[in-house]
Amino acid sequence: MRQRGNTGYFPAYPAHRVAPAPSGPDTGYRHFVPLRGRHVFSRCGIRESSVPFVTKEDKITVALLADTRFENRRRKIAAHFAAQRLDSMLVTHLTHVRYLTGFTGSNGGVIVNKDLSAKVATDGRYTTQIADQVPDLDCLCARACGPDLLREVEGPRRVGFEADYTSVSELEKLKEAAGDNVTLVPVTGIIEQCRLIKDHTELDRLQAVAELATEALKQLLDAGELAVGRKEHEVAADLEYRMLKLGAQRTSFDTILASGLNSAKPHAGVSDKIIDDGDIVTIDYGAHLDGYNSDCTRTFIMGHATDFAEEIYGVVHQSQAAGVEAAVAGAKLVDVDTVCRDIIDRAGYGEYFVHSTGHGIGLDVHEKPMASTKGEGILEPDMTLTIEPGIYIPGKGGVRIEDTLIITDGAPKVITTMSKDLTVIG
Incomplete structure (x- = not known):
């Protein structure tokens, strides 16, 4: 991880970052507990002694801000939401999930909201991996990542989905999960456009x-x-x-x-x-x-x-x-x-x-x-x-x-x- 220089002051950043707690079956939801102090810090690969001017609790913030590229990428795609009146976008194409979060598992999804909040999902095989790779987002543990992320949405909302990577059968499952309060909007090219310029x-x-x-x-x-x-x-x-x-x-x-x-x-x-x-x-x-x-x-x-x-x-x-x-x-x-x-x-x-x-x-x-x-x-x-x-x-x-x-x-x-x-x- 590339470390960025600091000025000794870091803006407030949510501290409720997740690690899996052993509760709930793999087929349902799993509760998560926050990471604190040196646990988050070491997980992000930064030595505590290398960062001055912060308390142990503040080191959570330092670790999460040390590499902001995924948040910056989510911000880039959210900038396109207004043109299609989107409140959120559901991303399940694994290459794009990796691009937006850093998660590399074979089953995953992320929903990005216009206020830049986001939630990831994966199944029970990857709860430890996703906590390591995506320490800055809450995670939902479920097998059907796309539909289960949609069930978490509180409507009425317009949610984009990746039309180029969603099969007819997958779309039917998304519609069933969306119910009456979520309007699904086919979206093409937003993430591909953002990926053109490499960081x-x-x-x-x-x-x-x-x-x-x-x-x-x-x-x-x-x-x-x-x-x-x-x-x-x-x-x-x-x-x-x-x-x-x-x-x-x-x-x-x-x-x-x-x-x-x-x-x-x-x-x-x-x-x-x-x-x-x-x-x-x-x-x-x-x-x-x-x-x-x-x-x-x-x-x-x-x-x-x-x-x-x-x-x-x-x-x-x-x-x-x-x-x-x-x-x-x-x-x-x-x-x-x-x-x-x-x-x-x-x-x-x-x-x-x-x-x-x-x-x-x-x-x-x-x-x-x-x-x-x-x-x-x-x-x-x-x-x-x-x-x-x-x-x-x-x-x-x-x-x-x-x-x-x-x-x-x-x-x-x-x-x-x-x-x-x-x-x-x-």
């Missing part, structure tokens, strides 16, 4: 996981594990193992390691094909760490480079470099796509560039913004964007080069730093 914690984590993944690929190449005669899945397994050994919790998506004719398939995955001399090998891979993901693609040539491989590599390299240069604050997303696409078009390979130029990355591997022929909006500082043009010619092969960028007030910051020069291995 400093998010940017730090994205930088760290990108560096980890870059180091794993460097180690793979230095060890000679990408080699003629090896199978695609063997090399992919070595790369994934190196990411895990360096600290990744998992891969961010299924690794793509496509050699020879397989490189003409943008999402080829991996196979038991043996890598041959002269093959183009495209590696699209990523690591997942502390909720955040990396995404990078590099293409290599094995043994010797054919004229065809050198030509399309050069075109993609030029296109990708131009896209990185164009991805500045204020640029239209559609224009970034056009810059990359025009270079490939002029080289005569336009029909073989079959996907968008890039996407945002964060808690999800693919998230807004999107740089494509239909891309909407402009780039702003602290957004993320991949730039990944490619050429894929069936029966011959393909090349893709991808970087992840952080948009700044100046030139974009490239956080996937592996060399993009044409590399012939062996």
